[in-house]
Amino acid sequence: MAKTFSIKRQPGFATIAMFCFFLLYLPIATLVVYSFNSGSSIAIWEGFSLRWFQSAWNNQQVIEASVRSLQIAAVAAVIATACATLAAIATTRTAPYRGLTIKYSIINMPLLVPEIVTAVALLILFSRVKVWTGYSGLGYLIVAHAAFCIPFAYMPIRARLESMDLSLERAASDLYASSFQTFRYVTLPLLWPGILAGLMLAFVISLDDVVITEFVKSGGQDTLPTYMLGQLRRVVTPEMNAISTVFLVISLAIVTLFFFLSRTPQKDNE
Amino acid sequence: MTLSAQDATEQRQKKHVRDRWLLSAPALILIIAASVGPLLIVVLYSFLAPGSYGDVKWEFSTEGWFNVLFTRDIFDDTVSLADAHFSIFWRSIKLAFATTVFCLIFGFPTAYFIATRAPHNRSLWLFLITIPFWTNMLIRTFAIQEVIRSEGIINTLLMKIGIISAPIQMMFTDFAIMLGMTYVFLPLMVLPLYASLEKLDFRLIEAGYDLYASRFGVLWRIIIPLVKPGIIAGSILVFVPALSSYVVPRVLGGGKNLMVGNLIELQFGQGRNWPLGAALSVTLVIIVLFAMLYYVRNASKSGGSAHG
Amino acid sequence: MHGIKKWFGTFQAVDDVTLEIRSNEFFTLLGPSGCGKTTLLRMIAGFELPTEGQVLLDGTDISRLLPNQRPVNTVFQNYALFPHLTVAENIGFGLKMLGKPKSEIDSVVKDMLKLVHLEGRGNNPVTQLSGGQQQRVALARALAPRPKVLLLDEPLSALDLKLRKSMQMELKRLQLETGITFVFVTHDQEEALTMSDRIAVMSTGTVRQVGSPWDIYDRPAERFVADFIGETNFLEADVVSVSGDRARVRLSSGAEISATYPDGVTPKGKVTIVVRPEHARLGPPGSGVLEGVLDDIVYLGTDNHFHVKVDGGGTFIVRQQNAKSGPCGFSEQERVSIAINDDVAQILRD
Numbered sequence: 001m002a003k004t005f006s007i008k009r010q011p012g013f014a015t016i017a018m019f020c021f022f023l024l025y026l027p028i029a030t031l032v033v034y035s036f037n038s039g040s041s042i043a044i045w046e047g048f049s050l051r052w053f054q055s056a057w058n059n060q061q062v063i064e065a066s067v068r069s070l071q072i073a074a075v076a077a078v079i080a081t082a083c084a085t086l087a088a089i090a091t092t093r094t095a096p097y098r099g100l101t102i103k104y105s106i107i108n109m110p111l112l113v114p115e116i117v118t119a120v121a122l123l124i125l126f127s128r129v130k131v132w133t134g135y136s137g138l139g140y141l142i143v144a145h146a147a148f149c150i151p152f153a154y155m156p157i158r159a160r161l162e163s164m165d166l167s168l169e170r171a172a173s174d175l176y177a178s179s180f181q182t183f184r185y186v187t188l189p190l191l192w193p194g195i196l197a198g199l200m201l202a203f204v205i206s207l208d209d210v211v212i213t214e215f216v217k218s219g220g221q222d223t224l225p226t227y228m229l230g231q232l233r234r235v236v237t238p239e240m241n242a243i244s245t246v247f248l249v250i251s252l253a254i255v256t257l258f259f260f261l262s263r264t265p266q267k268d269n270e
Numbered sequence: 271m272t273l274s275a276q277d278a279t280e281q282r283q284k285k286h287v288r289d290r291w292l293l294s295a296p297a298l299i300l301i302i303a304a305s306v307g308p309l310l311i312v313v314l315y316s317f318l319a320p321g322s323y324g325d326v327k328w329e330f331s332t333e334g335w336f337n338v339l340f341t342r343d344i345f346d347d348t349v350s351l352a353d354a355h356f357s358i359f360w361r362s363i364k365l366a367f368a369t370t371v372f373c374l375i376f377g378f379p380t381a382y383f384i385a386t387r388a389p390h391n392r393s394l395w396l397f398l399i400t401i402p403f404w405t406n407m408l409i410r411t412f413a414i415q416e417v418i419r420s421e422g423i424i425n426t427l428l429m430k431i432g433i434i435s436a437p438i439q440m441m442f443t444d445f446a447i448m449l450g451m452t453y454v455f456l457p458l459m460v461l462p463l464y465a466s467l468e469k470l471d472f473r474l475i476e477a478g479y480d481l482y483a484s485r486f487g488v489l490w491r492i493i494i495p496l497v498k499p500g501i502i503a504g505s506i507l508v509f510v511p512a513l514s515s516y517v518v519p520r521v522l523g524g525g526k527n528l529m530v531g532n533l534i535e536l537q538f539g540q541g542r543n544w545p546l547g548a549a550l551s552v553t554l555v556i557i558v559l560f561a562m563l564y565y566v567r568n569a570s571k572s573g574g575s576a577h578g
Numbered sequence: 579m580h581g582i583k584k585w586f587g588t589f590q591a592v593d594d595v596t597l598e599i600r601s602n603e604f605f606t607l608l609g610p611s612g613c614g615k616t617t618l619l620r621m622i623a624g625f626e627l628p629t630e631g632q633v634l635l636d637g638t639d640i641s642r643l644l645p646n647q648r649p650v651n652t653v654f655q656n657y658a659l660f661p662h663l664t665v666a667e668n669i670g671f672g673l674k675m676l677g678k679p680k681s682e683i684d685s686v687v688k689d690m691l692k693l694v695h696l697e698g699r700g701n702n703p704v705t706q707l708s709g710g711q712q713q714r715v716a717l718a719r720a721l722a723p724r725p726k727v728l729l730l731d732e733p734l735s736a737l738d739l740k741l742r743k744s745m746q747m748e749l750k751r752l753q754l755e756t757g758i759t760f761v762f763v764t765h766d767q768e769e770a771l772t773m774s775d776r777i778a779v780m781s782t783g784t785v786r787q788v789g790s791p792w793d794i795y796d797r798p799a800e801r802f803v804a805d806f807i808g809e810t811n812f813l814e815a816d817v818v819s820v821s822g823d824r825a826r827v828r829l830s831s832g833a834e835i836s837a838t839y840p841d842g843v844t845p846k847g848k849v850t851i852v853v854r855p856e857h858a859r860l861g862p863p864g865s866g867v868l869e870g871v872l873d874d875i876v877y878l879g880t881d882n883h884f885h886v887k888v889d890g891g892g893t894f895i896v897r898q899q900n901a902k903s904g905p906c907g908f909s910e911q912e913r914v915s916i917a918i919n920d921d922v923a924q925i926l927r928d
């Protein structure tokens with residue numbers, strides 16, 4: 001019995017796709033597997049051990065860099081999400097007005113400018129500001145991260161807002177709610193999944209940043225990615241794999257959460 | 271009566287717009303202050319003279335731009351074309367282009383595969399594509415390095431099987447950079463392609479087969495023209511970050527195989543030439559801008575007739 | 579087509595269909611939505627394979643050929659024109675895929691544009707055409723490779739009434755001019771009756787009756803066909819005698835009329851007969867074969883519909899043309915008699 005002619009099939013496409021998925025995960029899988037290697041090779045398997053995780057844990061620099069990464073990501077993500085939420089409210093569900101397109105372009109600009117150029121620009125700017133103010137703390141990194149995280153936080157919030165039913169808010173204002181009350185008790189709760197998704201995206205993006213951090217950081221302000229970048233120049237031990245694995249797991253957990261959060265609005269509509 | 275009502279609406283409209291500017295102000299200010307605005311400083315710096323220990327001297331100079339194109343011999347002041355810069359720009363463009371082509375070759379079938387899955391499975395496949403995208407780029411580059419190093423898993427395996435006797439040198443080559451960038455940027459190709467393919471009207475493909483097209487004929491004459499906007503979008507999304515890539519060539523190219531990003535960085539170390547670095551940055555932005563312009567023009571041309 | 583069966587999983591969409599479609603004819607598959615017409619058509623085109631049975635074209639089995647190997651083209655319901663191509667490129671697509679030289683393609687495209695009255699529109703993008711024009715491009719595109727069979731799946735359903743009427747004529751003309759076999763799918767009985775040489779009436783995956791429009795309308799073989807096509811009166815009757823292709827039947831009123839019956843049936847005992855409303859006449863009491871009370875008069879402009887409550891139960895509808903203007907001569911609640919013309923009643927297969 002011949003199979004029905006499938007109009008969607010293209011010969012070899014499924015194979016290439018599978019090959020792609022395989023290649024996409026092969027390096028990551030290798031990296032994770034060898035972080036559990038008891039030997040110090042990244043190619044010869046010598047048995048299971050948590051030795052490299054332990055060694056990373058005992059590495060003062062790694063711990064400091066990790067804590068710094070998390071601090072920066074947390075603060076920058078909150079700032080970026082707050083700004084993005086307000087901006088999303090200001091730019092969605094409105095009749096076009098003067099400046100709306102300019103706002104869109106500015107908000108998306110960080111995505112378009114090559115990161116290396118932004119990094120250089122911030123290096124120049126902040127080196128001046130550091131001289132003027134004498135302040136050289138984490139503030140610079142936080143501001144820089146918050147700025148380039150805004151477009152990422154903005155995307156899911158805007159998407160959520162656009163899929164929301166305006167009539168609910170109209171109903172609320174009919175019931176004598178002030179615009180602040182409407183926002184607080186109607187819009188915000190409905191918008192919450194979008195905000196959470198934005199927060200998580202911003203957090204992950206900040207956590208992953210290398211280039212801008214590398215240029216903006218002052219001495220002794222290594223985040224985990226810049227610390228790793230520095231280490232990669234030397235002989236690499238599976239300790240790097242262990243650190244990467246931990247970071248992978250954190251990112252993965254957040255992104256998976258994001259995946260399920262951003263699925264819900266579709267279900268609502270069905 | 272009517273006039274005052276009109277006035278009232280106008281007032282309300284004005285307040286409405288003002289409120290919206292106020293709401294968006296924090297985001298706009300932050301982005302302008304710490305992301306977009308500083309670009310102007312880069313332009314300014316490209317017209318200043320280099321300081322002796324990095325930084326700049328506050329006097330107008332076109333030396334930075336001059337140095338993008340020419341080098342002055344330190345001893346006798348003779349001027350020659352800056353071959354190093356040209357070759358690095360040229361290599362960057364070549365590598366970014368090759369990366370785009372490879373991403374397209376692998377990304378198109380993958381996106382097509384996802385778009386032809388049952389609807390409820392698609393988001394899962396898509397998720398599988400995006401996971402690596404959201405994991406640290408440095409880690410992914412590092413992962414590639416671990417695979418292709420001389421002591422890495424590929425060489426070790428090949429040597430064990432006996433196909434090769436000495437490890438193949440893959441690290442620190444252009445090939446390594448291209449492989450790494452393809453790996454890192456592939457999701458950026460797949461996502462817009464998928465978005466286009468998902469909207470594809472498969473009844474048109476049926477019509478194609480009905481009119482004697484082969485599988486390849488349908489692909490070449492119907493599917494590809496119809497998803498051209500997606501192909502262009504994906505290509506730009508890959509080409510732009512690949513062109514200005516910094517981490518991948520730094521890790522996989524070693525110190526030798528520079529791309530524009532690394533060249534720029536070099537100018538900002540101690541005792542280097544900041545105005546030259548600034549001028550190089552502006553040059554990069556201009557190239558990127560042209561690529562985008564090309565995209566916008568093509569997208570608006572083919573966008574109209576894509577789905578009637 | 580021979581013994582075609584099609585299952586989608588456990589659902590049987592087409593059940594044992596055997597049809598013979600003659601060359602150069604305008605053949606229509608008629609049936610309510612969901613009865614399997616599209617599925618049948620897609621099996622001829624090659625987009626579905628029959629679970630059982632064969633599709634024969636000029637005596638050779640084509641049921642395992644791929645769609646692009648069959649000399650069969652389709653006019654799709656939504657036209658499925660290629661939006662990235664011009665009108666001419668759409669029409670020439672099939673020939674191009676067949677590897678025909680450019681000069682031949684150009685001349686065929688020109689002929690086709692003329693055939694469907696779109697001269698000078700060749701270079702227009704198809705997206706700028708009106709619905710009717712797109713429809714004609716779709717036709718030209720499917721006709722250009724001169725297929726042995728042209729399949730049309732409800733091609734007119736997206737058009738408004740007036741356009742639909744003119745396209746019906748157009749389609750008929752194209753079929754006559756090109757001499758290509760048309761297999762036309764519709765759920766609109768009027769469309770089927772106007773255009774077809776022969777009609778197959780389908781219901782839940784099976785073919786109920788095949789015949790000329792006249793056969794289908796005047797000589798329905800069974801209740802479903804009679805009911806689906808036009809308005810009909812069903813009457814209970816007893817067979818009195820059979821002679822040749824006529825039978826005499828006795829109605830509930832005791833009156834006897836002559837009736838035809840479908841092939842392969844020997845009428846006997848209790849039967850159901852059908853009489854079309856326009857085949858009966860209303861008269862004063864005692865003048866016809868059925869007596870009753872005029873219950874309702876529905877004025878339709880061209881006709882009047884008289885709903886008669888027949889003595890002994892049931893309603894009978896009589897349709898009479900308004901040959902002259904003014905009142906129809908009958909009034910509601912009046913006692914009337916119904917006369918039935920000779921040889922218009924048809925006995926149904928049970």
Ligand SMILES: Nc1ncnc2c1ncn2[C@@H]1O[C@H](COP(=O)(O)OP(=O)(O)O)[C@@H](O)[C@H]1O
Pocket residue numbers: 586589591609610611612613614615616617618
């Ligand atoms: N691919 C399919 N899978 C499952 N059931 C189908 C499929 N195609 C059609 N059917 C079912 O087969 C029946 C006949 O469909 P179709 O041939 O489209 O009817 P028609 O064209 O007469 O309206 C319908 O009940 C439909 O739901």
Ligand SMILES: [Mg+2]
Pocket residue numbers: 612615616
């Ligand atoms: Mg149908």
